[in-house]
Amino acid sequence: MRVLLDDVILRRGSFQIAASGTFSEGVHLVTGRVGSGKSTLALALAGALPPAAGQIVEDGIMSRTLALPFPGYHVTGETLEEEVASWGQMTAPVLDAAGLTGRGGEDVLRCSQGELKRLVLSCMLAREWDLLILDEPYCSLDCAWKVAFSGRLGERRTGITVIFTHEDEILPRVDEIWEIQDGRLVPLGRVPEAIPRWSRPPRYIRTALDAGALPENITPGDVRDALCRTRG
């Protein structure tokens, strides 16, 4: 199972981004500045934006989904239980996973942004996907839920998971890191070797690297262990 980006050029208006590389099974993190093209690339990987040049070649991808940054764009049901049902899922376990137990009859648009994000992510993560693309999955989540979803994302062992984010305090365990630099998607390689190659890592990882600590992975726990070990 893989997705190959073969000299791909993506254009939206005057904006352009180039991408080459292979997303294989595992959890991938794609970072880059706001406006660098993360969402454009996410759309292209989801098949919603055809390349202006080059090609995207899929191998063994039978199912895919894309989580949009603003969860309200996903809503099709009037109540929480209707929304869960629209994803073909059982209400109770999904609401439990989203921390919304017993609220199935409530109007979905009366949820806070964070609650809505938890609902949509929990619906998506209730089943397996060959290709799961998450565009800014941490936006609107509080710190406790960022930790909770990081745990779930980092545990994914099947399929290709691609996380596009500028989150800089809480990230999941990942297999590979990619970075958008100067209009081009750059593969930094597998973790942990990729971590020091990161040109603009999240601040907590920069702090660890500056202190001479190389974490085993990029979760706050990994980085905290490495940093506190270095500081004795």
Add this chain to the structure above:
Amino acid sequence: MIGITGLSHRVLEIPDLLLPAGRVAVIGPNGGGKTTLLRLLAGIDLPIAGEILIDGHPPRSREVGWVGEQPEREILFHRVSDEIASPLRFRHDPCPLVDERVKVVAGELGIGGLLGRETRDLSAGEKAMVSLGAALAARPDILVLDETDSNLDQESDGAMEGVIRGISCPHVLQATQRMELAARADHVLFLERGRVLHAGSPSAVFAALSGTPFLPPSRWCR
């Protein structure tokens, strides 16, 4: 000083609270009442019960700057320069003063290059910066930011924080999930289930939050 007494509104129950002037970070779990409180402080909503006074005046009598989490829902105009100019034009400021103020604000935010762009073509983070520009254009008495930073990267976030530190606005209320940012505020308010569980200096509040996910990375190894 912001004074809150006998406040009861939706999930919020705040019997008595004083917030000093300066930058106040409002933190806590989703659904805890952060947005509800900020909307009251901005005068967007009126409390069902209780009173809020900003330097002795109700919020609706103050000049308020507001930026929400989804600026694209709040942006009114097609051109960036028109959006930033909007609060000044709404109060009929003279055109030369408006044009000058728009340039100054855009320069302070580092978005001078966006002034001629269409707002719909901007990224989410750029839209947030434009909305901040519109909020600051009228020199507000109180600036309210509702998790606006969730769509900003660390450079934009740093630029926004730098601008906010430099402005003369007496009250800045900022809901955030970035604990490092909250740790640099003058005052921190931790809301959960509509109640103020902790309020005080960043040191005092984060000492109380030790062992929770709400601890900023700079305090991990203490």
